[in-house]
Amino acid sequence: MNTFQISGNLVDILQQEIYPATLHIEEGYIRRIERNTNKYPNYLLPGFTDAHVHIESSMLIPSEFARLAVVHGTIATVSDPHEIANVMGIKGVEYMLENGKKVPFRFNFGAPSCVPATVFETAGATVSVADVETLLQRDDIKYLTEMMNFPGVLHKDPEVLAKIAAAKKVNKPVDGHAPGLRGEAAREYIAAGISTDHECFTIEEALDKLQHGMHILIREGSAAKNFEALYPLLHDHPTRIMFCSDDKHPDNLEEGHINLLVKRSLAYGIDLFKVLLAACINPVLHYKLDNGLLKENDPADFIIVDDLQNFNILATYIRGIKVAENGHTLIDSIPSTPVNNFVCAPVKADDFRIPVSDSNATAFQAKVIEALDGQLITNAITAALPVSNGVLQGSIEEDILKLAVVNRYRAAPPAVAFIRGFGLQHGAIASSVAHDSHNIIAVGTDDESLAAAINAVIAEQGGISVVANNTAQVLPLPVAGLMSNLNGYTVAAQYSALDKAAKALGATLASPFMTLSFMALLVIPHLKLSDLGLFDGDKFELIAISH
Numbered sequence: 035m036n037t038f039q040i041s042g043n044l045v046d047i048l049q050q051e052i053y054p055a056t057l058h059i060e061e062g063y064i065r066r067i068e069r070n071t072n073k074y075p076n077y078l079l080p081g082f083t084d085a086h087v088h089i090e091s092s093m094l095i096p097s098e099f100a101r102l103a104v105v106h107g108t109i110a111t112v113s114d115p116h117e118i119a120n121v122m123g124i125k126g127v128e129y130m131l132e133n134g135k136k137v138p139f140r141f142n143f144g145a146p147s148c149v150p151a152t153v154f155e156t157a158g159a160t161v162s163v164a165d166v167e168t169l170l171q172r173d174d175i176k177y178l179t180e181m182m183n184f185p186g187v188l189h190k191d192p193e194v195l196a197k198i199a200a201a202k203k204v205n206k207p208v209d210g211h212a213p214g215l216r217g218e219a220a221r222e223y224i225a226a227g228i229s230t231d232h233e234c235f236t237i238e239e240a241l242d243k244l245q246h247g248m249h250i251l252i253r254e255g256s257a258a259k260n261f262e263a264l265y266p267l268l269h270d271h272p273t274r275i276m277f278c279s280d281d282k283h284p285d286n287l288e289e290g291h292i293n294l295l296v297k298r299s300l301a302y303g304i305d306l307f308k309v310l311l312a313a314c315i316n317p318v319l320h321y322k323l324d325n326g327l328l329k330e331n332d333p334a335d336f337i338i339v340d341d342l343q344n345f346n347i348l349a350t351y352i353r354g355i356k357v358a359e360n361g362h363t364l365i366d367s368i369p370s371t372p373v374n375n376f377v378c379a380p381v382k383a384d385d386f387r388i389p390v391s392d393s394n395a396t397a398f399q400a401k402v403i404e405a406l407d408g409q410l411i412t413n414a415i416t417a418a419l420p421v422s423n424g425v426l427q428g429s430i431e432e433d434i435l436k437l438a439v440v441n442r443y444r445a446a447p448p449a450v451a452f453i454r455g456f457g458l459q460h461g462a463i464a465s466s467v468a469h470d471s472h473n474i475i476a477v478g479t480d481d482e483s484l485a486a487a488i489n490a491v492i493a494e495q496g497g498i499s500v501v502a503n504n505t506a507q508v509l510p511l512p513v514a515g516l517m518s519n520l521n522g523y524t525v526a527a528q529y530s531a532l533d534k535a536a537k538a539l540g541a542t543l544a545s546p547f548m549t550l551s552f553m554a555l556l557v558i559p560h561l562k563l564s565d566l567g568l569f570d571g572d573k574f575e576l577i578a579i580s581h
Contacts, residue, residue, distance in 0.1 A: 036059075036062070037059065037061075040057045041072065042055070042074045044077075044078045044328065045077055045078065047080065047315050048327070053069055055070060057334070062354035063332065066330060076338050076339065076340060076341075077341065078336055079337060079339065081110065081350060082109065082296070082337070083323070085230075086279075086280055087113055087279050089111065089130065090115070090118050090516040091255075091280075091283070091516075092283065093516070094287075095519055096113075097134065098367065100139035102287045106292070106294075107347040107358075108293075109139070109337070110142060113143045115143050116149065116180070117470070117516055120472055121375050122158060122159055122514055123161060124165055127145075129373050131174055133368070138352045139352060142176040143174065147166065147181045147197050148182045148557075151556065152470075154566055154574075154575075155556060155566060156473065158471070175206075176321050177209060178207070180211035184210075184212040187223050207321055210232075210248065211233055212228075213234075213235070213410070214235075216239060221246045229249055230251055232250075232253045233558075234264060237263055249320055250267060252268075252276070254279060255282050256282050256545045257545050257552055259408040265298070268304045268305075274316070277295045279292070281548060284525045287522075293345060297344075334353060335352050335353065372512035373513060377443055378440065378443075378445075383481035383482045383484070386484050387425050392421075395421045397419065397420060399419075400417060400452055401414060401415075401451070401452075403553060403562065403563065405453060407549070410555060412558075419434065430460075436478055436479075437451050437476070437477050439473050439554055440474040442473045442492075449567050458539045459479065459540035461483050462477065462484045463536050463550060464490065464501075465499075466498075467498065468551050470555060470557070473554065475551065476550075483501045490508045494508055498529075502538070507535055509532055529547075533547065564576075
């Protein structure tokens with residue numbers, strides 16, 4: 035019998051009490067908690083849960099994500115497999131479920147609610163109402179994932195309502211996604227049965243949604259960073275707040291996870307128990323997770339930290355198994371065979387030309403996407419762009435570059451528009467991670483570099499690339515064009531090298547590849563680009579590039 039004892043100062047979050055104790059652990063469960071009067075240097079508390087994350091955005095398969103996350107005290111995630119479902123449908127969801135079960139970690143996957151996300155882009159699969167109903171019957175599917183089609187909820191779209199009804203029928207939560215929704219519209223959206231939102235970027239919006247009964251997730255990912263705006267919510271709404279990353283690239287995951295939000299909250303003077311409710315308890319209660327909460331007869335899921343200020347993670351235990359110690363993962367890599375859906379022919383530089391009707395024109399008023407560092411929303415601006423030989427040009431001096439999306443599921447001409455905010459001075463970057471449908475997206479200073487960056491991704495059947503001086507660097511992502519099946523730390527190092535190379539081109543964004551991946555995310559306002567063309571997120575329609 036696997037029996038052992040661990041002692042320390044036990045942090046009882048629910049009772050708001052800290053006391054010295056010994057845990058008596060048998061076969062993965064805490065069978066007895068023995069209070070004592072000893073003095074211990076360390077603290078025992080439940081592990082952290084990321085309340086909303088797309089594992090795919092880490093570019094790591096679930097088993098490798100777990101290896102990096104446990105080092106930071108994360109024992110569980112509430113995971114939306116929406117990205118791989120858009121590429122491969124139910125087959126992709128099953129891949130995530132099965133791979134996640136191969137390691138000691140608590141992955142809690144949901145049934146994707148919006149695949150495809152919109153009719154204004156080409157996805158690789160469809161997840162129907164029947165598919166959602168079948169998935170929700172499974173014990174290992176915990177909830178209905180973010181209902182991004184909030185217009186469909188408000189307009190009572192039958193398919194949208196049927197998916198929500200399927201979750202209600204089996205008493206599983208429905209996640210929300212409604213950036214900027216306020217007032218009566220927010221009330222209607224929430225009244226439909228939607229319980230969370232992770233898209234709030236102002237505290238006023240979050241308070242509005244809290245008033246109508248929602249739980250608010252404070253998001254801090256590689257691209258979207260809302261912690262600074264929302265952390266005061268922890269003061270007055272401690273039982274209704276959770277922490278999440280949403281999308282986190284491998285280099286950032288190597289640096290830290292939910293533990294960083296705990297430290298930052300404490301540094302701002304938030305009460306310890308309120309912070310730990312958000313990090314450890316609230317996701318478990320809301321999603322009815324199986325995480326142990328450091329009680330007798332609970333699974334032995336807990337972390338050991340050095341103190342309650344620095345919060346350095348000394349060890350992480352899941353089901354009584356020590357999975358990390360002193361900054362090192364103890365989970366072994368698991369071999370995984372790639373699965374994919376990638377049918378795409380190489381492109382040419384001429385494919386990205388944008389001719390204008392007036393061959394004598396020297397300038398053209400065009401709609402331009404403005405990317406914002408640390409946000410998923412974009413601005414819609416206009417600019418007078420130069421015309422040369424009847425072809426519309428960008429302007430490196432004005433930081434207005436070409437943005438292209440290439441359909442990766444079937445042969446089709448690329449969609450091309452213009453974007454400001456990337457800062458490239460030469461070359462191009464490209465990625466097959468492009469929310470939500472994951473066609474190939476690229477930004478570049480010239481058509482030749484754009485074609486070279488995209489072709490480097492196509493050659494690997496998925497990946498991210500940087501082209502400088504006609505030379506391409508690539509990180510292959512053979513699993514659905516979204517993830518690598520290599521060691522997570524190796525992927526993090528390779529990604530860091532490409533991030534550095536992109537910044538050497540002049541990229542000014544903190545996370546250029548993550549921001550690039552969201553420039554095709556049509557469900558976030560205001561202006562985006564799909565493989566079918568420029569998209570107005572406010573009017574929810576495709577529009578022309580001309581002003």
